[in-house]
Amino acid sequence: MEIKEIQELIKFVSKSGVNEVSIERKDFKITIKTTSQQTVQAVVQAVPAAAPVAAIPHVTAPAIPAAAPAAAPVAPVAPAASEENLITIKSPMIGTFYRQASPEKPSFVNVGDEIRPGQVLCIIEAMKLFNEIESEISGRIVKVLVENASPVEYDQPLFLVEPM
Structure with a gap:
């Protein structure tokens, strides 16, 4: 050329x-x-x-199987032990999970708290917008599955709730 x-x-x-x-x-x-x-x-x-070209497949092929088995056992263990009669509240979006409105304020909900429809459970920050996540059910918080200020994915479990 x-x-x-x-x-x-x-x-x-x-x-x-x-x-x-x-x-x-x-x-x-x-x-x-x-x-x-x-x-x-x-x-x-x-x-x-x-x-x-010959080197690339040899490098990527071992990396994929090594990651998959490590992730696979972790996911089934947690839900299998606690999903019998509990409802899982999941993240409606990708963002950063916050349990309280600001560091000085108390958490919206804690383990053992009773919740009702419309009650704010947490905030998820996405693109500098703070979205209040409200409960759609009545029940009692059994477990908070995400640590404060950690990233969450769409449809990731956030809370386990015992229905009332």
Whole structure:
């Protein structure tokens, strides 16, 4: 590929709105990335692709099985012991879990507290917005499953409640 062809390709990528283009031939590989509307970055390199490609699967393959067994036993153990007659209140969003409105104020609910529909149980901060999570059921808090100021995922269990 000649320099004129590379320049034309860069112009095309910058005008088309595409974020990244990669072309691979026998003797070279070119990747053109746009980081913003005005900045275009081109990387041209020779292709000794056989060695890195072979190394990548060997590195990633052992890492995936090692992580999966560690995570699998943890999840089933906790719910199996305590879900017989308890209701799990789950996070409706991704964010940071807070048990109280501010560090000086008391927790919204504690283990043993009776709750009713509409009562605030916690706050989940998402993108600098503080969302009050309210109870939809009546019952008694049996266990708080998340530590204060820790990140939570969507549908992650937050509280175990004994229904009343």
